[in-house]
Amino acid sequence: MDFEFTEDQRALEDTVRRFVARDYTFEKRRAIRDSDPGWSREVWQGLADLGVLALNLDEDYGGLGYGPQETGLVMGAFGAGLLLEPYLAAAVIAPALIRRVASANFQEEWLPAIATGAAIVVLAHADARQAPVTEIGGNLSGRKAVVAHGGCADLLLVSARTARGETGLFAVTSGAEGVHLRDYPTLDGQRAADIVLSNAPAMRLDAGTHDATLEAIEAALDIGLAALCAEAVGIMDATVAATTDYLKTRQQFGQPIGRFQALQHRMADMLLHLEQARSMSYIAALHCTDPNRAARRRTLSAAKVTIGQACRFIAQNAVQLHGGMGMTDELILSHWFKRLTAIEMTFGDTDFHLQRFARLSRAA
């Protein structure tokens, strides 16, 4: 049993942390957020130059061949800096899915382009309730809802109900006819898009076996979930540290407010949540590629519950303990709050995972 990271892993994390500290300051991020696209191609190219876009790709395709642990370290560092670029969607989930589903030709064409930052590929999976995406004669129609970073994608990986009533995965060029992208900012300053497809031309990616395709999408999203957990821990780490500092410096009634025992105990509770969340994010990274589907999902649900509850508790109390300052757009704290709020609701909220865990535990 060993909780240490290797020197390589530490070096990778340091690289990304330095990048965030130097090239992704809060002011820089604000300017990017307020820009028209809401993300920066220059930053994206910088990440490509750092090599982190290639992290999860096989070495055959210009990748580094790393896995969820390294991804977690990178995500944690990006979390603290509240990266607005589509790392999770385009550098974690999409490559994981392509590797599992697509032909060798497709992989050869797209994976190196992902690694160099030349192409951004994003999975569009969740259907809008009223208009699920369906395939007829190789074209897609329907609506995908709140696709994270869907607006900046060059290529969309779209799940759709086929004519045979199965789930298929299709590649859709975002500029193609019949593709309408409604791009918008989300609460946490990131971007998402609703994607309306009207008889849009699409290329079938999967081999046409319903179960295998669904499982591949699930597997990619599970890797994404573990990465999201690591991002959350990175943000919570920063949030707890900033709140502790605030309590030490902020004076009221003639002393630092960190002297008030009720606030001390609240901070202790926040630390308890953080450490439990950190433990579960390690577990999530180690188990997110477990081929035993039920065991994997049970563990990931446990992680998401722990981390979702920590997100909520830490975010709410960090704002509360900062008082009015916590409510302002001016401090990064309120932006951490919003990202933690969004994370809690992403890939299934706490109630969803708590109930899924209960079901899977009972069946086990």
Next chain:
Amino acid sequence: MDFEFTEDQRALEDTVRRFVARDYTFEKRRAIRDSDPGWSREVWQGLADLGVLALNLDEDYGGLGYGPQETGLVMGAFGAGLLLEPYLAAAVIAPALIRRVASANFQEEWLPAIATGAAIVVLAHADARQAPVTEIGGNLSGRKAVVAHGGCADLLLVSARTARGETGLFAVTSGAEGVHLRDYPTLDGQRAADIVLSNAPAMRLDAGTHDATLEAIEAALDIGLAALCAEAVGIMDATVAATTDYLKTRQQFGQPIGRFQALQHRMADMLLHLEQARSMSYIAALHCTDPNRAARRRTLSAAKVTIGQACRFIAQNAVQLHGGMGMTDELILSHWFKRLTAIEMTFGDTDFHLQRFARLSRAA
């Protein structure tokens, strides 16, 4: 709108409080608890002499014709003193049920005897899961589980499945052949009994209309639930007051522990629970006789949830704030803790009522 009690009501409450303070000290109670029957016929007679056994009875039958509000005041006072005698079972629930179900003859025979303390009548309703009570040819067989104060009853009101598959209510003399009473103390120092019936002779009490009988039992138990809520508030009142006093007097690290802000805020949270519980116990008293069954049960469920959560929070934290002393049998505090624990589980626990409330709210 008026939250004041009348002079009559205040006088009644004072009478019972004085009785508890003078005639039902903690030492006296301990002796009664440790006695063989676990309750005191002398105390029961004292209550009869005070008139409180007649509280809920019609004046025609020697009663005072009072209602749930007065019962609540009495129960609150008994709660603080942790009365071991079967007031709730024999002076609240049983008369309410008899009045709704039984013939005039039966009422004339039994209600005055209840008022004078000459007879103790107790409802035995919940079946043991494995052996529900059924009627065959006027005799009853089966097992009733954890019947509060079943052991001291002269007469049992037993619900049973009749040969026609309906619910009937039967009077069973506790000394009759085929009636086996297994009397035992419960966690809170009170008494309960499992009642095993083997072809025991019984007299049908209800008119034989299934729905009306079930509704009468429910109505009596709902009156009991409101009374139980009032008892809980009486105990919680005493518990919060005792804990506040303890925090003021107990010294640690050179000051009263009530100076520690974390403990102050815990006490504030306990007070919030107490006041919300008090509000709901008023509502419960006012609505427990509402003939609109769905509205009544929705309100009572809300009350039981609020009060059950308050029981748990106040009981656990009162012990915690008392430290080791809270764990001792020596202080009445730990006995309040146990009674509050038992109350939370009586007449349906918090989860049960929360879900019933959700169902009834949705249907409304």
Next chain:
Amino acid sequence: MDLNFTLEESAFRAEVRNFVGEKLPAHIRDKVMNGVHLNRDDHILWQRILHQRGWGGPGWPREFGGPGWTPAEQYIFEEECAAAGAPRLISFGLKMIAPVLMAFGTPQQQQRFLPKIMAGEEWWCQGYSEPGAGSDLASVKTRAVRNGDFYVVNGQKTWTTLGQYADWIFCLVRTDPAAKKQNGISFLLIDMKSPGVTVRPIITLDGAHEVNEVWLEDVKVPAANLIGEENRGWTYAKFLLGHERTNIAGIGIAKRELARLKRIAAAEGRLDDPLFAARVAQVEIDLMALEITNLRVLAAESAAGREKKAPGPEASILKIKGTEIQQAITELMMQAVGAYALPFKQADIGPDYAANLGTGYCNLRKLSIFGGSNEIQKNIISQMILGL
């Protein structure tokens, strides 16, 4: 004990309900019902409609032009207004400075200011908080120096809610820097149009502009705008803080928002999720209990009579539970719609009702911070009620 309203009160409720139903403009109601921020004109329009009916100062006694309602009538009025989707009354004029003027103002001050408040002609804001002071209101640093018939004021106020709309600000200023903390404070009324007054927006985490910084640089304030005596301002300030807490539980608003939550949850099918349904039930039950607790406090205050009108420490119970309930409702509404709560300021993405749920959740985090943080309220409970 009788928890029913009297016949008179029920008739009054019907009267209010009819009036609001008829007179509340639809565009304002729709905004309120969907959690959209109101602008200055919306608030003023509604205040003027109420004023025409003689209800411009719902908590005011008859001698100052108010309807002279009992606390129960005020409660009914606010509950009906909230249920129907009327704007929350802007309290800075009506519920904060007005009672101070009535109790401590000169007849000239009363005549100058009160009618315009009631008529919706002048908008007030509060100049209590200062940067760095937080809950420690008595640590006032803004200086006022007497110079003939004027005070010259320098300093900075913050968290000034809706200060961008205000015509006047009531300020705590330090007039005797040598005196100890609570002493040496005075209470001044300052015209926002005075030279030297600058309002700068503070954008909050929901992207909204509700609060402001107010900078005061060599602002000349007529000495006639001093309330009461110099250096006794803390007395008036505390009196005001007591009044700020009337209707602090926000029962009417919480009921309206709970109904909205239940509509949204039903539309999203979330009531079939037993955990979600239980969370909704929990908040509904908490609100039922708080409504009674609120009425109990109201009844006790009514019984205590007119002389002791400012709410006691029991108001802290209402503040804590009331804000927790309102926050829980916004959180559940957001969770009920899931992903479609995330689009930021997008009216036309996802279901109509989803548009403001994410920002609504963020915005209401303020409730447990402003108006005396919930931690301060627990200090009050433990000290004033429990005697710890």
Next chain:
Amino acid sequence: MDLNFTLEESAFRAEVRNFVGEKLPAHIRDKVMNGVHLNRDDHILWQRILHQRGWGGPGWPREFGGPGWTPAEQYIFEEECAAAGAPRLISFGLKMIAPVLMAFGTPQQQQRFLPKIMAGEEWWCQGYSEPGAGSDLASVKTRAVRNGDFYVVNGQKTWTTLGQYADWIFCLVRTDPAAKKQNGISFLLIDMKSPGVTVRPIITLDGAHEVNEVWLEDVKVPAANLIGEENRGWTYAKFLLGHERTNIAGIGIAKRELARLKRIAAAEGRLDDPLFAARVAQVEIDLMALEITNLRVLAAESAAGREKKAPGPEASILKIKGTEIQQAITELMMQAVGAYALPFKQADIGPDYAANLGTGYCNLRKLSIFGGSNEIQKNIISQMILGL
């Protein structure tokens, strides 16, 4: 990072599992598995069985006859013992006084006491707490006056767990009443059979006799039973308190009890209740997380090496969460059976598994009070980890 145990550790686990499976007496296992209190003989029998195998001092180094296990091996050992229903090791001798003797005792003291602890021949209890002291352990009032080769001890200790079984008690006594609080305390070993030692039971709210008052009246204690130097006892006391917190999270026990909860809930059909199922899932998840947190703390301690063996402030995290989880499990077990949790000390009412659930819930309230209350643990976290 690798959260798997090594091959050697897994082999060790199998060895422990086999041994416990073979050697643990059935009557003891049945008691543990059903939450029945163990008596002195049960504990001693198991200690002797372990001793015969050479495992009598699981945390002890080889030089004192222990197996010299790594922290991971100790963890595995305790987890396997707990899972199989073995008694919790009585820590007062093995984990409290023994480390003190090893670190600060004379060779004579070590030879006199350590072997009998390991062999289950002498039972120790703890004489730290005094009436009225609570969490403030340094406020020792018990006096010891040196008189030639003896100390004469007078005073009272309380909350002495299983003191009724003890042969020896280690005591904090005040030897210099003039010195400031933490100074002037000495650390004495007292034979419970000495004249003047009286043990009086304290009955707890579950009706059990686990803790005691110990009265010391003119008790003569040989000066050879002093640990270290006079008046430096607080140093040794703190050292001991650090060691008390090894395996503080109680993961193994919690896992066993969680399994029991799930069996009971299934038997009662309570897992069909979505709210109850969610509560069980919540505690299961909390425990999964705590197990990893515990292993992380263990790994950090192992990495820090032998010299810094006492658990750091991180142990406070384990104490708080571990006790909360154990308390939650007992509460859910009680709620799962409902009414049949209420009969008091009745083995034959209701289902077999129901008999001790009510008292079990009551008994475990102690976990958040004793061994440094959870409030004290939060003070430690905020001061020692967060630096507040």
